[in-house]
Amino acid sequence: MPRDATGTGDAGPVGPRLTAGVRWSGATAVVTVTGELDRDTQEPLHAALADALDRRPERVVVDCERLTFCDSTGLNLLLTARLDAREAGSRLELAALRPPVDRAFGVTGVVTVFTVHDELPAELAEGEHL
Numbered sequence: 001m002p003r004d005a006t007g008t009g010d011a012g013p014v015g016p017r018l019t020a021g022v023r024w025s026g027a028t029a030v031v032t033v034t035g036e037l038d039r040d041t042q043e044p045l046h047a048a049l050a051d052a053l054d055r056r057p058e059r060v061v062v063d064c065e066r067l068t069f070c071d072s073t074g075l076n077l078l079l080t081a082r083l084d085a086r087e088a089g090s091r092l093e094l095a096a097l098r099p100p101v102d103r104a105f106g107v108t109g110v111v112t113v114f115t116v117h118d119e120l121p122a123e124l125a126e127g128e129h130l
Contacts, residue, residue: 017041020048025124027058034066037074045074049081053088060085063120065096075110082114095120 018041020033029052033045052060062078078092085092095117097105105111 016044018044020044022048022052024057028124029053029055029057029060030063030120030124031060032063032066036069037067037077038069038071039073042073042077046077049077049084049092053081053084053090056088057090059091059093061093061095061117061120061124063095063124064098064101065120067098067101070101070104072108075104075108079110079113091115093117095124 016035018033018035018037020031023030023032031045031048031052033048035041037045049060049062060081078094082092093115094105094111096119097111097116102111105114105116
């Protein structure tokens with residue numbers, strides 16, 4: 001599976017199927033994920049979450065507005081990251097779940113263990129990109 005240093009995974013015919021990046025708004029890490037999250041593409045999100053948690057933020061908000069698909073691997077990745085955040089004295093929240101992703105979270109019951117925002121909170125719309 002081709003990977004590059006920019007946080008992309010599983011390159012397809014028109015580019016990577018998943019990208020993830022971290023930016024900061026004060027003590028909050030905003031992790032933006034774009035594309036399809038599955039077994040073959042999870043590494044960029046895993047790396048972005050690990051990078052964010054290494055800096056011990058007060059909270060991590062995963063912006064899912066551009067996440068178009070999430071399978072059980074993605075659900076497990078986010079659940080594990082939630083536990084890692086708690087262990088680090090932080091919390092992991094989700095924002096802007098699109099209908100297909102929201103459905104996967106709702107059907108499995110996973111959504112009940114997260115704080116979920118309908119959209120990215122306005123105070124997090126701008127921030128420092130790292």
